[in-house]
Amino acid sequence: MFVAFEPSKLTEEVKTHIPDATKLLAARKATSLGMTMSEYLRDLICLDNHGASYDELMMTHRRALRTGMQGPSVAQPQASTGPDTAAYRVKS
Numbered sequence: 001m002f003v004a005f006e007p008s009k010l011t012e013e014v015k016t017h018i019p020d021a022t023k024l025l026a027a028r029k030a031t032s033l034g035m036t037m038s039e040y041l042r043d044l045i046c047l048d049n050h051g052a053s054y055d056e057l058m059m060t061h062r063r064a065l066r067t068g069m070q071g072p073s074v075a076q077p078q079a080s081t082g083p084d085t086a087a088y089r090v091k092s
Contacts, residue, residue, distance in 0.1 A: 005050045039054075
């Protein structure tokens with residue numbers, strides 16, 4: 001199911017419990033990408049749900065506003081600069 005990205009304040013928190021080793025690996029990956037753990041997790045969720053990282057979605061939205069486009073913006077497929085989640089994607 002596709003849900004269009006709608007920029008708003010980041011008010012919702014997502015939590016889970018994972019093993020220590022898994023958290024360490026994720027933290028290393030985030031650091032290697034120059035991200036905090038929160039940024040890394042936000043990008044994973046955005047990539048899985050919208051097909052683009054949070055920053056890519058926001059840039060697309062801002063470009064649409066500058067060009068005067070109306071309605072919700074949708075990220076165009078492009079090379080992602082965020083984490084690669086292809087192995088984690090779940091087909092609906």
